[in-house]
Amino acid sequence: MSDFFTLIKYRLLNSTKGKAKRRSAQGRRMMVSILYFTITLAIFAVPLFPVMLGTFVDSASEYVLVGSRYVVLADAIFAAVTLLIMCLAFVNIIPFMIQSLFDEREICFLFSLPVKKHTILLYKVFDAFFSTFIVFSIYFPVFCAYGVARGGFSILLSVAAGLTASALAILIAMPVSALLSRRISRSSARKAGGLMILINVGVFVLIFILASTSEQAVGEISKTLLRAAASRYSPSTWVMRAARGELLDWLLLAVLSLWLWRIGSRVAEKMSLGGYAYSSSLSKTSTGDSSAYRRMTRFRKELYSVTRAENSLFFLMYPIVFGVIMMFLTREFMPAAIVMVLISSFYAAQLTVVSMAHEASCWPIQLAFPDSLKLALFRKIVVVGFLFTGVYTSGLLFGIVIIDLPIRYLLTIITAFCTFFISAALGLRFYVTSGAFSSGVQRRRLSLRATLVLEILTFLISIGNIIVPVLLIDAIAGGTWLFFQADKATSLIIGFGLPIMVSLVGVVFAIRSTGSIARRMIDGRM
Structure with missing residues (x-):
């Protein structure tokens, strides 16, 4: 076990940046890693623990009918949340397990050490657990609150049961992830892992809202969830x-x-540690058919490049998920518009940066294509603009269908596309003119200063292009001019003139900037 703890130690040390030649430096880096997990745990435990504790205490003396038997409402809630968290942990661990078990570089390095295969496998399991620590952080206040509500020795029993439930989810995910690794690549697993972060936050908000509502509503939800796990042979019932x-x-x-x-x-061991993954990947590479890529159009090539970029799925889904949550909670469009637009505009620029950095590792040099470099760069920012416009439109349609938002908000789709198009062009310009591009270090990103400037510019553009029209539409519908202290005609001119001016100036700048960048790249001045 000493080898296992040594691997865990260096796993924690490597999770922080910097050199650790001295023992004191190693101690500081270890403290930073521990502090990271502690802060993550506190972010979810501090708000959720008192809510769950109050729910368990209030429902400890009530019963709910599940099937043909009565169950204590507190037990029903705990079993339902346990089932939900185990399913969440299962789907979270699979992509991270695929990344961890089939990391060829690290596996080969571990094989060169005098360490047993079982120790390496156990280390990989804990590596996946560390990567999905956010799920445990959501579940931790739940089983702790359940034990505190019961009191006495039940606190230790609840903690042990919660840890066992987390271990069960990991153990169930192990063979499934090994089997799915034949169909899912590590890059796809990395994208799925980014999407899981959004789902985790959504589940946390769901648990918090349900625990804060009335006992009748919680009881009905718990009863519905418990029916899926009410069998005596269900692991969630065993944990409860x-x-x-x-x-x-x-x-x-x-x-x-x-x-x-x-x-x-x-x-x-058979599929990863036994060398199956490497031989399989080599055979797939040698027998691959490239006919599909020969038929790929230039537009599909740009779409493929953008969507395969690192964290692209996270960039696209993060704004709409939080925008929908804001609309669902507030029943208004303005808070959701602020969330979706401000985040999406900055992420449009970042996705362009990541896509440009990813380009060199997936495709030949752009100059080798029988195509205009200016048109190629232009297509890239158009694709990014359309993708985020689709995300914004999806959130807007959700609000119109589900919470009956006025259809007049559809007018903002045009200015939304202009905003994302301009933001993508800004991201392209910032990256191409940065030291990361000129040095050829594709893994580098923008500096902190460039990122802050880019964030400020995209925020200002989104405020002038979308937030102002939304405020004007609300003012026209409500009959009050909230953000203008002028007459109605002047307010209309400012409210519609500002986004039109920002869109026209921004689009012209984006087109001319893209052409200038293309010429400088062709001349070798970048």
Whole structure:
């Protein structure tokens, strides 16, 4: 086990940047890693623990009918949340497990060390757990609050049961991730991992809202969720009963954990640690058919390049998820518009930066294509603009259909596209004129100063292009001019004239800037 703890130690040290030649430097880096996990745990535990504790205390003396038997409402809520968290942990761990188990460079390095395969596998399991620590941070205040509500020795039992539930999710995900690795690449798994972050936050908000509502609503939701896990053979029911001190359920959990570890370790060793992944990937590379890429149009090439860029799915889904949550909570469009537009405009610029950095590793040099470099760069920012316009439109249509937003907000789609187009052009210019592009270091990104300037510019453009029209539309509908202290005619001129002027000037700048960048790249002055 000393080898395992040594690997974990250096895993934590490598999660922070900087050199650690001295023991004191290693200690500081270790403290930074521990502080990171502590802060993550506190972010979710501090607001959720008192809410869940109040819910468990209030429902400890009530019963809910599930099937043909009555269950204590507090137990029903805990079982329902456990089932939800186990499913969430399962889908979170799979992409990170694929990345961890099939990291050829690290696996080859670990094989060169005098470490057993089981130790490497156990280290990889904990690596996936560290990568999905946010799920455990959501579940931690739940089982702690359940134990505190019951009191006495139940606190330790609840903590042990919660840890066992987390371990079960990991053990179930081990063989599944090993099997899915034959169909899912590491790059696809990395994108799925970014999407899981949004789902985790959404589940946290869902649990917080349900726990804060009335007991009747919580009871109905818990009853619905518990029906999926009400069977005596369900692991979530075993976890709930184990937290109450049932010895038989502890025995079942122990047997199931050992059996899953045996199956998962054998499958993972055969497909990853046994060298299957590397031989399979080599054979796929040698026999691959490139006919599909020959038929790929230039536009599809840009779309493919943008969507395959690092964290592209996260950039696209993050604004709409939080925008929909804001619309659902406030029943208004303005807070959601602020969230979607301000975040999307900056992410449009960042996605262009990431796509340009990713370009060299996936495609030949752009100058080798029988195509205009200016048109190629122009297509890239158009693709980014259309993608984020689609995200914005999807959130807007959700509000119109679900919460009955006025259809007049559809007018902002035009200015939204102009905003994202201009932001993408700014991201392109900032990256091409940066030291990262000129030095050829594709992994480097913009400096902190450039990022802050880019963020300020995109925010100002989005405010003038979308927020002002939304405020004007609300003012016209409500009959009050909230942001103009002038007559109606002047307000209309300013409200519609400002976004039109910003859009025209910004689009002209984006087109001319793209042409200038293309000429400088052709002349070799970048």
